[in-house]
Amino acid sequence: MAALFISDLHIDASRPAIIEQFLRFLQAEARRAAALYILGDLFESWIGDDAPDAAQAAAIAGLRALTASGVPCFVMHGNRDFLLSGQFCEMSGAQLLPDPLIVTLYGEPVLVMHGDALCTDDRAYQRLRATVRDADWQRQFLALSVDARRALAGAARAGSQAHTAAMENAITDVNDDSVAMALRAAGTSTLLHGHTHRPAIHALEVDGRPRTRIVLGDWYDQGSVLRWDNNGPELQSLSRRREPGS
Amino acid sequence: MKQLLLTFGMLLAACLAPTFAADTSSESKTAAKPPVTAASPQVQVVTSMGNFTIELNAERAPLTVANFLAYVDQGHYTNTLFHRAVANFVIQGGGFNVDYTPKPAPAKVVNESGNGLSNVRGTVGLARTQDPHGGNAQFYVNMNDNAALDPNQTRWGYAVFGRVISGMDVVDRIGNVATGSHGPIKEETPLKPVIIQRIERVPSS
DSSP states (O other): OOEEEEOOOOBOTTOHHHHHHHHHHHHTGGGGSSEEEEESOSBSOOOOTTOOOHHHHHHHHHHHHHHHTTOOEEEEOOSSSTTOOHHHHHHHOOEEEOSSEEEEETTEEEEEEOSGGGOTTOHHHHHHHHHHTSHHHHHHHHTSOHHHHHHHHHHHHHHTHHHHHHHTTOOOOOOHHHHHHHHHHHTOSEEEEOSSOOOEEEEEEETTEEEEEEEOOOSSSSEEEEEEETTEEEEEEEOOSOOOBO | OHHHHHHHHHHHHHTOOOOOOOOOOOOOSOOOOOOOOTTSOEEEEEEBTEEEEEEEOTTTSHHHHHHHHHHHHHTTTTTEEEEEEOTTSEEEEEEEETTSOBOOOOOOOOOOGGGSOOOOTTEEEEOBOSSTTOOOSOEEEESSOOGGGSOBTTBOOOOEEEEEEEOHHHHHHHHTSOEEEETTEEEEEESSOEEEEEEEEEOOO
């Protein structure tokens, strides 16, 4: 049995193909897994546990069926869904993970992160990250009515549309020094993260020791999953085209 | 409130991901059907759930039809399975023995998907591996208009080489059986095996 890692699904009502593929994944492959880890940005946006829309509710129901079948599911916050909280856990049966975290996989300790904290070249984003992860900011935001939060999110979206074109492909990649610092602090040989939408397995060296950085892919055009079993990690994309393959 | 709005705007701008391109492929309901001629060979597929007849289009898919008929004449399809049944998509078979061992089928055929025949409901196509020219004996019947299986400018398609001319109700029944994990096949396979007892030529009248 393998542990499965996914991230950056960005589930949203405007993307039914992703929802359908995710639900299929939960019903088929994930059922046979030892555990499912979702390393951030399961959802495109999350304005609070009290306001899931139909698309989010469908994903939560899928997770619920998985966890009810006995497969543990762990969810890490992303930069989009950092407000996921206890009620989401109750609805889905999933457990929230701290970021960063060291997970031991078949005897190997692995540093697991969403990955946005490693993108330190984007200083404006790091300031923003600190703000929105602040407990007071979150309390203030969540104290607003659902309608007010929706309106805020909508207004912010509309207001940011001018930036959209320029920012579309502007997810900054990780900073090498930050990666080295994180690995050094954790004392692991392997770092596993998502966020950058640049799926790959990188070999690198930190302090004269060989290390590995594994990056999960997003689900925009296909699914992306890392399977980790006795034989180690394997990064695979899941085709969204149904084909009569032989 | 204003601070919140600003922060939220920055957040959305800062981490905006590439926009999603919705799949808007519209599927043609009026794709070309092969003309019925006396020269179009026919085969009967005898299954554990009933029979259906395929008319082969040797004019549009000469290599695929020749390859398929060679497998028919060898008796390759005798006691093989429809190992995949997906309602509103395809039924697929001819590659596994009834004990779910893969049946060797060494003769491959060049991809003829550019022949102008579309994967509309009732047409029969050649399954294949990721290799565009990797098709051998496994075939499928379209239960729906599957334009996504037709070739486009950037990728090979799946070659249509015939169409069901009678017994489409049998195909529909096979395509709607209960499926799941069975034998070595993990999904979309009939829980109660659907057996291709044989495929035989229909004598031309």
